[in-house]
Amino acid sequence: MNYIFWLSMITLFYSFVGYGLILILLSRLRPTPQIPDNWVPPKVSFLIAAYNEAAVISDKLHNTLGLDSLGSEVEIIVVSDGSSDDTAEISRSVEDPRITVLELGRSGKAAALGKGLERCTGDVIVFSDANAMLADGTLVALLRHFANPEVGGVCGQITVEGSNGKTGGLGFSEGLFWKYDQALKLAENRLGGAVSAQGSVYALRREFAAEPQAGCTDDFMISVRAVSAGKRLLFEPNARTTEIVTESVSGEMRRRVRSSERAWRSLMANADLLNPFKHGWYAWQLFSHKLVRRLNPLFLVLLFLSNLALIGQGWFYTFMAVAQVTFYALAITALAKSEVRRFKPASIASFFLMAHVAMAVGFFRYARGNTSVIWTPSREG
Structure with a gap:
């Protein structure tokens, strides 16, 4: 039990803290990628896949049309995937x-x-x-990197806000997560490049863009094609978008379970990218950022169970057991009662528990062969 406890403890520490510290240290030893000054704006195609986005599609199109392109020719392709509302009609009304x-x-x-x-x-x-409104300067920030022929793709930065307008809740906690995740991306930029894109906004050279495998996370599958081709995938913090997160625990759980199932399938479909002899720093980053993180639910369970078995074998084990029980009790209470989530520590605990339970359920769905192909955007309600 001691062995299981400490193996779990060390693995979780590496996943949550150690990887980031090592990454930041190594990244400071590498120069920041330079952007050539003499770049010619390429022709740009905006691709927006939408399902029942009538509430936001008009704003999205006007937002996209209003972006500065520095003279780039821009086209927008909206694909309505069987929408049962007025998504297509509203899109056409934007003349x-x-x-x-x-x-x-x-x-x-x-x-x-x-x-x-x-x-x-x-x-x-x-x-x-469709629901990602892009900040001024986003398009220019993305496109300037393509002056470098070694760059195959560029992903932007997402800011998450809660839908209830309050400082606590799931939106607050997910916002903290994205700040942490994007701090890692900034450091990863200097080594092997960003591990993958996030679907809110990213850009790819046309020759690398292809239809993703059904049942996979499309942003991961599409963006890592640049890495597979030997190009760099970069993170650009000045390409910014803000999204609203629902406070519905059930809605967020469904979204995260589906995302986890598809993420495992995507990672296994690109297992060759974990080869450090072929992909260098990127392989280590993908292993740490994606694979180890997705194994965290297993090590959290092992840590908890081994800790309970070790109670009475020293003050440290007793302290850790009390701390874990208290943390999970707070998380469960906050998930059950939305008013408790306004207390920031409870919000963080509930988000942590929900995210890792969803990862575990998603893994079991993947292992059983369940495949989620049809997607429904998570909305408030």
Whole structure:
């Protein structure tokens, strides 16, 4: 039991703290990638796959049309994946010759992106979620990196806010997570590059963009094609977007379980990227950032159970057991009662527990062969 306890403790410490510390230290020994000054703005295709996004699609299109492109020719492809609301009609009502609207039967986001890519004529494809409003300067910040022929793709930064307008809750905790995750991406930039993109906004050279495998996380599958081709995937913090997170625990759980199941399938489909002899620093980053992190639920369970068995064998084990029981009790209470989540420590505990339970359930769904193809955006309610 001592062996299991300390193995679990060390692995979790590496995942949550150690990897980041080592990464930041190593990244300071490497120069910041330079951006050539003499770049020619490429033609850009914005690709937006949407399902029942009538509430936001007009704002999204106006937001995209209003972005500074420094003279780049821009086209926007909206693919409505069998929407049962007015997503397609509202998209067409935004009268601009740069917008093309495709309507498909309900077939899933991967197929929608594949059909959209067939209509894209740009040198660079910018993928962006329908509910992700982009900040001024985002497009220029993404495109300038493509002056470097070694860069195959660029991902942006997401800021998360809670839908209830309060300082606590799931939105507050997820916002902290994204700040942590993007601090890692900044350090990863200097070594092997960003591990993968996040679907809110990222850009890829057209020659690397292809329809993702159904049942996988499309942003991961699409973006790592640049890495597979020997190019760098970069993180650009000045390409910014803000998204609102629902406070519905059940809705967030469903989204995260589905995401975890698809993430395992995506990672295993790209297992060759874990080869350090072929992909160098990137392989270590992918192993630590994605694989080890997704094994955390296993080590959390082992830590808890071995700790309970070691109570009475020293003050440290007793202290750790009390701390764990208290933490999980607070998390469960906060998940059950939304008013408790306004207390920030309870919000963080509930988010931590929900995220890791969802990862565990997602893994079991993947292991059983369950495949989620059709996606439904998580909304408040």
